[in-house]
Amino acid sequence: MAGGFFAIKHLNYKWFKGLLGLLLFLVMSHARAQTPVLEWCLDDYPQRHHYPKNGEPYGPTVDLMQELAMRAGFILKFSPDTPFARCLKQMAMGKTDLMINLNYSEQRASYMHLLPYTKGLPEVLYVRANQQNALTFSQLKQQPVALVRGYVYADRLLTSIEQQQLIVHHADTLDNAFGLLLRSRVDAVVAPQQQASFVIANHAKYQGQFLKVPLNNELVTALYAHLGFSKQSAYPELLPAIENALKQMMAEGRMKLPTSVNHP
Numbered sequence: 001m002a003g004g005f006f007a008i009k010h011l012n013y014k015w016f017k018g019l020l021g022l023l024l025f026l027v028m029s030h031a032r033a034q035t036p037v038l039e040w041c042l043d044d045y046p047q048r049h050h051y052p053k054n055g056e057p058y059g060p061t062v063d064l065m066q067e068l069a070m071r072a073g074f075i076l077k078f079s080p081d082t083p084f085a086r087c088l089k090q091m092a093m094g095k096t097d098l099m100i101n102l103n104y105s106e107q108r109a110s111y112m113h114l115l116p117y118t119k120g121l122p123e124v125l126y127v128r129a130n131q132q133n134a135l136t137f138s139q140l141k142q143q144p145v146a147l148v149r150g151y152v153y154a155d156r157l158l159t160s161i162e163q164q165q166l167i168v169h170h171a172d173t174l175d176n177a178f179g180l181l182l183r184s185r186v187d188a189v190v191a192p193q194q195q196a197s198f199v200i201a202n203h204a205k206y207q208g209q210f211l212k213v214p215l216n217n218e219l220v221t222a223l224y225a226h227l228g229f230s231k232q233s234a235y236p237e238l239l240p241a242i243e244n245a246l247k248q249m250m251a252e253g254r255m256k257l258p259t260s261v262n263h264p
Contacts (some may be wrong), residue, residue, distance in 0.1 A: 003107055006078055024107065025209065035073065035074060035075050035233040036073070036075070037077050037231065038069070038238070039077045039096045040094040040096075040097070040098040041079040041090055041096040041099050042078065042079060042081075043083055044099075045171075045195075049083050058076060060155065061234045064255065065098070067249065068242070068245050071243075071245035071248065072238060072241040073114070073264060074117055074240070084173070085150040085172060088108070090179045091111060091112050091228060092111040092112075092230075094230055095169075096230065097234075100228070101120075102114060102227070102228045103151070103225070104223065104224065107176065108152070110145065112231055113229040113230075114226040115229065115242070117224075117225060117226065117249075117255045118251055118255055119224055119225070120223050121192065122193070122215065123157070123193065124155075124189050124190060124196070125189070125213040125214075125215055126191060126210045127181075127187065127213060128181060129211050131211075132186075135215065137160070137190075137215055138164075140166055141165065141166075142167070143187045144167040144168075144184055144185065144187055145187065145189055145190060146171050146181060146185075146187075146189045147169070147171070148171055148172075148173070148177055148188040149171060149172050154220050154255070156218060157190070173188075174199045175203065177200055178196075178200070178203070178206050182206065189210075190215075227242075227246060229242055
């Protein structure tokens, strides 16, 4: 009888332990189901976040965004590898929630909250290394130049482009812009310098082909990089939590990536 009693007691303990584990799983699953899910729209951005063809993004920016999600109380979801200009359109339509490394513009501020977190670098001019004369921007007259579609260039630079009657080719990506320059379809590219350096470093065909020419200070402005949060997001109530988490991370020095650089 004693053996049977202990066997029943042991079974009751195992049953209770299993039931407790099941209840804990259900509670955690319910809590996770109630946690907002925000999508981060991103592409492959060298030295910041890599987006392999088979796998999830990884890199310093991914680590920061995951920490931001944890502190602000939401689950971070990655978009597919999406071109930058398309991400902007999806932000405007509320089809995605977050972007990072953005320059400020009034147009963007009309459909997303732009939260500054670090200072970026100004644009520079790239010309072909085999051009007979290393041009400065002021020497370009009625010549074709490539700009990156969707990038926020300084107003003074755009005014100078118009005054010098330059023929503007809008490229969807920096890679495309440098392709135009390599094939002599344009005579110069105006680009964010650090991102351009990453693109050149990751494409052997561009290495040694271009010269970098600084732009006059009056033509460019050192802009702040911003986190974008869509005003059409299904979770607008998360804005204060995201702002607070971002400020905490800035105060702790967590948002300082090596050689800060704005996305377009």
